Structures are given as structure tokens and as C-alpha cells.
Amino acid sequence: MGPLEKLQLLAQAAAYEPAEDVGLTGTRFPTAAAPAEMLGCIHYAATPKGRIPLLKTLVSSACERDCTYCPFRSGRDFRRETFTPDDLAGLFLQLYRADLVQGIFLSSGLVGGGPRTQDRIIDTATLLRKRYGFSGYMHLKVMPGAERDQVAATMALADRVSVNLEGPNARRLSFLAPHKHFSEELVQRLQWIHELREAQGGRGPSTTTQFVVGAAGESDAELLLTTEFFYRRQRMARAYFSSFHPVSDTPLEGLPPSSPEREMRLYQASFLLRDYGFTAEELPFDTKGNLPLKEDPKVAWAQEHLSQTPVELNHAPREQLLRVPGVGIKGVEQILEARRKGTLCDLSQLRKLGLPVQRVAPYILLDGKQPARQLQLWAVG
Ligand code: SF4
Numbered sequence: 001m002g003p004l005e006k007l008q009l010l011a012q013a014a015a016y017e018p019a020e021d022v023g024l025t026g027t028r029f030p031t032a033a034a035p036a037e038m039l040g041c042i043h044y045a046a047t048p049k050g051r052i053p054l055l056k057t058l059v060s061s062a063c064e065r066d067c068t069y070c071p072f073r074s075g076r077d078f079r080r081e082t083f084t085p086d087d088l089a090g091l092f093l094q095l096y097r098a099d100l101v102q103g104i105f106l107s108s109g110l111v112g113g114g115p116r117t118q119d120r121i122i123d124t125a126t127l128l129r130k131r132y133g134f135s136g137y138m139h140l141k142v143m144p145g146a147e148r149d150q151v152a153a154t155m156a157l158a159d160r161v162s163v164n165l166e167g168p169n170a171r172r173l174s175f176l177a178p179h180k181h182f183s184e185e186l187v188q189r190l191q192w193i194h195e196l197r198e199a200q201g202g203r204g205p206s207t208t209t210q211f212v213v214g215a216a217g218e219s220d221a222e223l224l225l226t227t228e229f230f231y232r233r234q235r236m237a238r239a240y241f242s243s244f245h246p247v248s249d250t251p252l253e254g255l256p257p258s259s260p261e262r263e264m265r266l267y268q269a270s271f272l273l274r275d276y277g278f279t280a281e282e283l284p285f286d287t288k289g290n291l292p293l294k295e296d297p298k299v300a301w302a303q304e305h306l307s308q309t310p311v312e313l314n315h316a317p318r319e320q321l322l323r324v325p326g327v328g329i330k331g332v333e334q335i336l337e338a339r340r341k342g343t344l345c346d347l348s349q350l351r352k353l354g355l356p357v358q359r360v361a362p363y364i365l366l367d368g369k370q371p372a373r374q375l376q377l378w379a380v381g
Contacts (some may be wrong), residue, residue, distance in 0.1 A: 011041035063109030089127035103137030114145025214258020219289030326359030
């Protein structure tokens with residue numbers, strides 16, 4: 001099998017791993033037309049270095065583990081491929097020089113244990129950085145069971161590293177991955193990454209994780225409490241939530257897929273934790289610990305907490321402004337800037353700031369008055 005054919009197989013396999021994707025169909029090429037055989041291998045990605053075309057690939061689609069949801073689990077019958085570090089680094093360089101990619105995401109199935117698999121990722125990345133002088137974006141996976149010095153070596157090469165937790169706690173993980181150890185194999189690696197970054201004064205690659213949603217009976221509260229822990233304690237950059245989709249010839253092939261709405265609500269809630277000052281306990285969970293599917297969690301929270309006590313936009317502190325639906329981080333800055341110039345007393349002023357007045361109006365006061373009434377009058381007019 002030729003290297004390009006192999007890349008097609010391994011890169012398509014990597015599509016299961018979220019890594020800064022703008023969208024799996026969002027592939028675009030900045031300066032050159034991509035050959036048809038490369039479609040599906042290159043993903044247009046939002047990275048800390050900007051939006052770039054990213055090659056996402058596995059080093060190997062062989063795996064010795066038997067995770068119950070995973071298409072690469074051992075014993076499943078399909079064609080497996082493995083790159084040598086030399087072949088993969090050389091192939092990436094060709095694509096980079098052809099202006100088809102500007103960065104790489106490397107993951108792998110586990111072959112010969114975590115340390116040996118991690119070595120192949122490190123060797124590939126080292127060739128790119130040291131032999132070929134590639135200085136662009138690299139997101140490298142830290143494998144379950146990788147050793148501490150390997151974690152340090154991976155961090156020294158990468159712009160971003162990630163450890164997939166898959167489940168929010170040991171109980172849920174045992175259903176998804178019977179032979180993975182939540183604390184010893186996964187959380188421990190995230191803790192090392194955090195310690196190593198702290199030892200460098202907070203410098204170093206950012207960290208992400210991924211959860212599989214909807215296969216293990218986990219609630220949104222379980223997922224978001226764990227997410228909150230890593231955001232607060234380890235300054236994790238982002239948690240990814242991947243809706244479960246049943247794969248044939250796996251133990252979970254008979255389970256229904258998880259809804260994309262649930263995935264979207266989890267992302268919205270995780271941004272409330274990371275960027276908007278919410279705690280997981282404040283989120284609008286139902287009695288089973290799940291978010292409402294039909295409502296943005298910020299709106300659901302505001303309906304309960306701000307409808308009777310709206311926020312006065314002229315005086316509220318930044319953290320209170322951030323709680324108003326329709327007001328994002330940029331919107332808060334615009335409100336604060338407008339306040340320095342005068343009093344906000346009319347919805348048309350908010351409209352000029354680019355704020356979605358229909359969403360904002362029910363939860364605010366403008367100079368002591370409820371603009372929701374003004375909105376009703378506009379609607380009548
Ligand atoms: S370790 Fe588990 S999740 Fe990872 S590739 Fe192997 S079977 Fe899939």
C-alpha cells in the first residue's frame with residue numbers, strides 16, 4: 001500500500017478524535033487546490049495559532065485494548081495500518097511544502113503498551129521539529145500509560161497535548177474502556193502535564209480532553225463537574241464532547257446514538273464554566289442531572305434567576321453582565337465602553353453595539369426601566 005493510501009485510511013480514522021475542528025466538513029485550502037484523495041485527511045481547524053488546515057492522523061489504527069465503543073478495538077475485523085515515524089514525518093513534510101497543511105494532530109491506537117506507542121508519536125514529532133525544522137502547530141496525544149519523562153518530551157515538542165478521559169469518572173470509564181484505569185493511567189498524566197507546566201511558570205502547551213457522551217449512562221452533571229475540576233485546578237484549555245455513535249461489531253452496536261443537541265448543550269455549559277464565571281452547581285440541571293435540551297443553559301439559568309431581578313446595564317459589574325443571555329465577552333467590553341461615554345437608556349443603543357436585543361431585553365434594566373416593555377411596543381407597532 002502506498003503512503004498516500006495509508007494516510008487516507010489513518011487520517012479518516014482520526015476523524016473520531018475532535019481536535020480544534022471547525023467542522024468535519026469545513027475543509028478548506030488556503031493557497032493550493034487539494035488533490036481529491038486528500039479530502040477527509042485535512043481538517044480546517046481553529047488552533048491557538050489561528051485557523052489553519054490541519055492534518056489529523058493516527059500513527060497506527062492497530063490497538064491492543066478493547067474499549068467497548070471504539071472502531072479500533074482489538075479483534076474487530078478491518079484493515080489496520082501503521083506508519084513508521086520516518087514515513088509519516090516525510091509525508092507530512094510533502095503536504096506542508098505543497099501548502100496543503102500548516103499543522104498536525106497525531107494520535108494512535110495502543111500497540112506494545114503506552115510507552116512504546118508514545119515513543120512513536122515523540123519520534124515522529126522530533127523528526128518534524130529537529131530534522132525538518134517544522135515550527136508550525138502540533139497537537140500530540142498523550143497515551144494512557146505514557147511515562148512521566150515521555151510526557152515532558154511530548155510537551156517540549158507540542159503546542160497542545162491531550163489526554164482522552166472518555167468517561168467523567170472511574171465508574172463510567174469502566175463501561176467504555178474495561179482495561180483503562182481512570183486515575184492511574186489518565187488523570188495521572190493530566191496531573192503530570194499540569195505539574196510540568198507549573199514548573200515552567202505556566203508556560204508550555206495547552207491541554208484538552210475528550211469525553212464520549214451518551215454511551216455509559218453518565219449525566220451531564222457528571223461530565224460538567226469533571227470538566228469544571230480540570231478547568232479550575234489545571235487550567236485546561238478545553239473539554240471536547242463527542243456524541244456516541246454505535247459502531248458495528250462492537251459490544252455497544254445496539255445502543256442508540258446520542259443526540260447532537262445534548263453535545264451542543266454540553267459545549268454551551270462548558271463555556272459558561274470556563275469563560276462566564278458559572279460553577280457547575282449553578283447550572284440548570286434537572287432532577288437526573290441533565291441540562292434542558294430545548295434551551296441554551298444560560299437562558300434557562302436567566303429565566304430562573306434574572307426574570308424577577310434584571311441586571312441594570314448601567315451599573316452592573318462585569319461578572320454580572322456576563323450572566324445576561326446574548327451578552328458575550330466582547331459584548332461586555334462594548335457595554336463598559338459605552339457606559340464610559342454616557343447612559344444606556346434605549347434598546348436602539350444596544351442594537352448599535354451589535355447586541356441581540358430580543359435575547360437581552362427580558363433580563364435587563366436600562367436606567368431603571370424594563371426595556372422588555374419597549375420591545376413589546378415595537379412588536380405591536
Ligand atoms: S485504546 Fe481504546 S479508545 Fe483508544 S484506540 Fe484502542 S480501543 Fe480505541
